[in-house]
Amino acid sequence: MEASSMKKYAAEAFGTFVLTLFGCGSAAVAGATLGTLGIAMAFGLSIVAMAFVIGNVSGCHINPAVSFGLFLDKRLSGKDLVGYWVAQFVGGIVAAAVLALVISMCDLGGVAATGLGCDGYGAASAVGISLVGALIVEVILTCIFVLSVLGSTADERTAPYAGIIIGLTLAFVHIMGIPLTGTSVNPARSFGPALMMAVSGDASALSQVWVFIAAPLAGAALAALTWMGLKKRK
DSSP, X not given: OOHHHHHHHHHHHHHHHHHHHHHHHHHHHHHHHHHHHHHHHHHHHHHHHHHHHHHHHHOOOOSHHHHHHHHHTTSSOHHHHHHHHHHHHHHHHHHHHHHHHHHHTXXXXXXXXXXXXXXXXXXXXXXXXXXHHHHHHHHHHHHHHHHHHHHHHHSTTTGGGHHHHHHHHHHHXXXXXXXXXXXXXXXXXXXXXXXXXXXXXOOHHHHHTXXXXXXXXXXXXXXXXXXXXHHHTO
């Protein structure tokens, strides 16, 4: 494997690690204090920070849905799509493991009591959203988010500010999504915490995680199709 590819994949793993650790960590450790807006900003600000750290290395996707959308828009090769996905899931898993370790050393009632920032529907949702509702919500939220990536990075006038635009959009979709599903829009961010919850003895989040893998990817595909249609009108 080329050194340049390894750097890109390492950057994606690191960026996803930061997003998952600080986003999910804010929800798990200080969710009651921060509230929906505070957690939303933690996720959004992690994108802004990483965009300026690794943006010139890998493009700062740090989300399998974003990589999929860019692949469908022919801005990412199939080889890099697979490499990015592997790196992103590794980053999410390692971040969740570190978060679980930190929580185990705190007086928070253990990993299961914090929820690790997991997503969910039914009893795992703050408002009891159904399975179908969760699928619909995640497809829509991811579509909007990935559209912000496709649009802001395609125009040289907005590209320098893309990290800020994308970060604010991520915070924006979290404000509505947190009470509904916890807001995934990112399969790697959802899988890591769900896996660590299962390791700690609670497999409920892992049994639902397929929703937060399938729906964001479907949302990314919808975003790519929408973007292709918008480009044709120019």
